[in-house]
Amino acid sequence: MSIALAENDVAYFTEQLSNNATWEIIGNRTIKGIDDIQEALHALHDGKTTVLHLDHIITHGNVGSTNGHYIQNGKKIAFSNIFQFGTFRKQAKIKKITSYFIYV
Numbered sequence: 001m002s003i004a005l006a007e008n009d010v011a012y013f014t015e016q017l018s019n020n021a022t023w024e025i026i027g028n029r030t031i032k033g034i035d036d037i038q039e040a041l042h043a044l045h046d047g048k049t050t051v052l053h054l055d056h057i058i059t060h061g062n063v064g065s066t067n068g069h070y071i072q073n074g075k076k077i078a079f080s081n082i083f084q085f086g087t088f089r090k091q092a093k094i095k096k097i098t099s100y101f102i103y104v
Helices: 002-006 010-015 034-044
Strands: 017-025 029-032 049-060 063-072 075-085 094-103
Touching (some): 002 075, 010 017, 017 034, 029 034
Antiparallel strands (some): 049 063
């Protein structure tokens, strides 16, 4: 999911979401529902990602997390994404995302 986010793969990103998903971008806003999340993805994408580095991928129960950094338009952005799934099944949809983005 963090790769899809960095590459602005809106179709893949939203396929993984439950219908009533929420995305909280800390320090910015909370977005509710797939349609509004799609709109936000298009608005937030600021160009081509040239580097993506994942430091950690952690899962436990129905929660997953990634952190790292990417470079977009020459700007380095550190991130952390926490994904909460609706169930414990392997094909579960994401019901909540919490993201932190820091320009470094």
